Amino acid sequence: MTHQSLAGEARSTSHGDSSWTGQQAELLRIGIGSLHETDPELAAMLDAEVSQQNSTLAMIASASIADPSVLAVGGAALSNVTAEGYPGARYHPGAQQFDRVENLAVERAKRLFGARYANVQAHSCSSANLAVLSALMRPGDTLLGLDLDSGGHLTHGSRASVSGRHYNAVSYGLDESGRIDFARLEELALEHRPRVLIAGASAYPRTVDFARFRAIADSVGAYLLADISHIAGLVAAGLHPSPIDVAHITTTSTYKQLGGPRGGLILSGVEYTTPGPDGRTPLSRLIQRAVFPQSQGTPSPASIAAKARAFAMAAEPAFRETARLILLNAQALAAELSALGYRVLTGGTDNHMVLIDTTGVGLTGVTAERALEECGILANRNRIPGDTKPPLVTSGLRLGTNILAQRAMGPVEMRECAQLLHTVLSGTRLQSDTDYLIDPALVATVREEVRWLCARHPLSIDTARVPVSLIGVGA
Numbered sequence: 001m002t003h004q005s006l007a008g009e010a011r012s013t014s015h016g017d018s019s020w021t022g023q024q025a026e027l028l029r030i031g032i033g034s035l036h037e038t039d040p041e042l043a044a045m046l047d048a049e050v051s052q053q054n055s056t057l058a059m060i061a062s063a064s065i066a067d068p069s070v071l072a073v074g075g076a077a078l079s080n081v082t083a084e085g086y087p088g089a090r091y092h093p094g095a096q097q098f099d100r101v102e103n104l105a106v107e108r109a110k111r112l113f114g115a116r117y118a119n120v121q122a123h124s125c126s127s128a129n130l131a132v133l134s135a136l137m138r139p140g141d142t143l144l145g146l147d148l149d150s151g152g153h154l155t156h157g158s159r160a161s162v163s164g165r166h167y168n169a170v171s172y173g174l175d176e177s178g179r180i181d182f183a184r185l186e187e188l189a190l191e192h193r194p195r196v197l198i199a200g201a202s203a204y205p206r207t208v209d210f211a212r213f214r215a216i217a218d219s220v221g222a223y224l225l226a227d228i229s230h231i232a233g234l235v236a237a238g239l240h241p242s243p244i245d246v247a248h249i250t251t252t253s254t255y256k257q258l259g260g261p262r263g264g265l266i267l268s269g270v271e272y273t274t275p276g277p278d279g280r281t282p283l284s285r286l287i288q289r290a291v292f293p294q295s296q297g298t299p300s301p302a303s304i305a306a307k308a309r310a311f312a313m314a315a316e317p318a319f320r321e322t323a324r325l326i327l328l329n330a331q332a333l334a335a336e337l338s339a340l341g342y343r344v345l346t347g348g349t350d351n352h353m354v355l356i357d358t359t360g361v362g363l364t365g366v367t368a369e370r371a372l373e374e375c376g377i378l379a380n381r382n383r384i385p386g387d388t389k390p391p392l393v394t395s396g397l398r399l400g401t402n403i404l405a406q407r408a409m410g411p412v413e414m415r416e417c418a419q420l421l422h423t424v425l426s427g428t429r430l431q432s433d434t435d436y437l438i439d440p441a442l443v444a445t446v447r448e449e450v451r452w453l454c455a456r457h458p459l460s461i462d463t464a465r466v467p468v469s470l471i472g473v474g475a
């Protein structure tokens with residue numbers, strides 16, 4: 001999540017200042033100018049993307065908007081540095097600035113999450129998870145993670161991923177209420193005695209009880225890996241229990257809720273010196289090696305710089321304020337949708353995510369997703385417990401409030417969002433599992449309402465942010 005200030009006056013301030021100095025700033029200016037002159041085709045696509053992000057209502061639960069400064073850092077000349085290894089121990093010369101940047105990113109990550117160890121080189125959380133698994137397990141060892149169909153992630157043991165092919169992956173699931181079935185999880189742990197237990201999900205709207213996971217891991221001598229990709233912003237803001245000192249290792253992506261660049265992060269708290277499976281090598285050392293050289297070569301220096309920038313922003317009070325709004329909004333959205341007759345899975349939410357069953361309005365998940373997209377609203381299909389439809393079709397929708405909060409929308413606007421969702425979903429007729437009909441006039445009306453709602457609540461990447469004094473005037 002980035003940190004567009006919630007204060008009205010900040011929304012009317014201009015973005016930049018033409019007095020920037022410095023070679024990097026000049027380089028970015030030259031680069032954009034040159035792109036527009038020499039490759040207008042690509043430049044136009046990039047401009048269209050900015051425009052689309054500004055004018056659509058994105059409720060993708062796994063997304064946030066990176067601040068313009070994070071995006072700029074990601075395009076820094078630092079990207080030209082090739083330097084395998086870690087600060088002070090590189091395999092190439094010329095990494096003095098990169099060493100400083102990587103150390104800064106590590107320190108900021110540790111401070112933000114209260115961790116004692118951080119590795120900022122993972123290119124994504126998937127890479128981070130696979131590195132952790134390879135550090136702790138041998139091929140064929142047993143892994144216990146949340147089933148993909150119950151909201152787990154590919155890297156938590158799905159057969160579609162190497163995590164489910166190289167390891168003996170066993171899955172736990174949800175109970176009838178849609179919450180983690182801890183009773184069954186305990187049975188599975190005792191029966192299979194996994195080497196690693198993973199706590200974390202891609203589609204789970206409730207608080208993850210990391211302490212309970214740890215107790216189960218301890219009872220069978222397993223390492224606990226907490227994947228907080230979806231809730232990292234809430235954890236950083238103190239609005240979800242932190243696994244840092246509870247799990248042995250914690251992983252996260254840096255873009256889902258942290259407003260950072262595409263990338264991953266590996267953390268550890270009090271357990272960072274705990275021995276690995278060989279009984280002597282500290283976990284932190286095993287993880288360092290597992291990332292480089294075991295699973296990655298050269299790191300991405302500019303992405304690491306952009307992570308450093310995002311971690312600093314996530315430590316600001318404005319970030320916490322946005323995180324608070326994310327929670328309030330998700331709860332308000334869930335309540336509004338329930339009141340409109342939708343079945344909200346688990347009956348509500350404790351985080352940024354609201355899962356709904358689309359069969360109540362006669363739609364599959366994919367038709368709901370496509371009809372909404374046609375109207376300028378982004379939310380993705382999601383399997384629901386007991387789903388009879390395949391993963392590309394599904395019977396549910398996953399909604400997230402990260403970007404709505406970044407737009408400084410609050411519970412009042414959630415009523416508007418819920419109404420817009422309902423207008424589209426109730427106005428769509430199913431033709432087949434993947435095909436639907438919707439009245440073009442309804443599409444045009446909703447698109448206009450979405451555009452106006454977005455204009456009233458601009459993103460930090462909106463260069464034409466509406467001065468607060470003008471909000472409410474006009475269309």
Ligand code: DSN
Pocket residue numbers: 062153202
């Ligand atoms: N893990 C996928 C999701 O939750 O949408 C992509 O980041």
